[in-house]
Amino acid sequence: MPTLQSLLAGGAILLALLALFTARRAVRRLERITESYWELRYESGQLKARLTRVETASGLREAEEEPRPAVPTAFVPLSSLKK
Numbered sequence: 001m002p003t004l005q006s007l008l009a010g011g012a013i014l015l016a017l018l019a020l021f022t023a024r025r026a027v028r029r030l031e032r033i034t035e036s037y038w039e040l041r042y043e044s045g046q047l048k049a050r051l052t053r054v055e056t057a058s059g060l061r062e063a064e065e066e067p068r069p070a071v072p073t074a075f076v077p078l079s080s081l082k083k
Contacts, residue, residue, distance in 0.1 A: 002010075
């Protein structure tokens with residue numbers, strides 16, 4: 001007849017194994033997401049470069065090269081936000 005201590009130990013081992021498998025699955029998922037992120041960043045950079053080449057070749061880029069006026073920043077004291 002198993003004692004309470006051996007049942008608790010067996011339950012703890014099962015719980016630890018479940019946590020281990022869950023953590024490994026989370027790590028694999030994070031690796032896939034990270035790889036997808038970097039692939040999308042690379043593809044985005046490639047598309048931006050291609051779009052810039054097309055716009056430059058067709059003359060559409062000239063209108064965007066004019067300097068834009070800077071937006072002034074204003075100081076807002078925190079005491080005015082508390083009211």
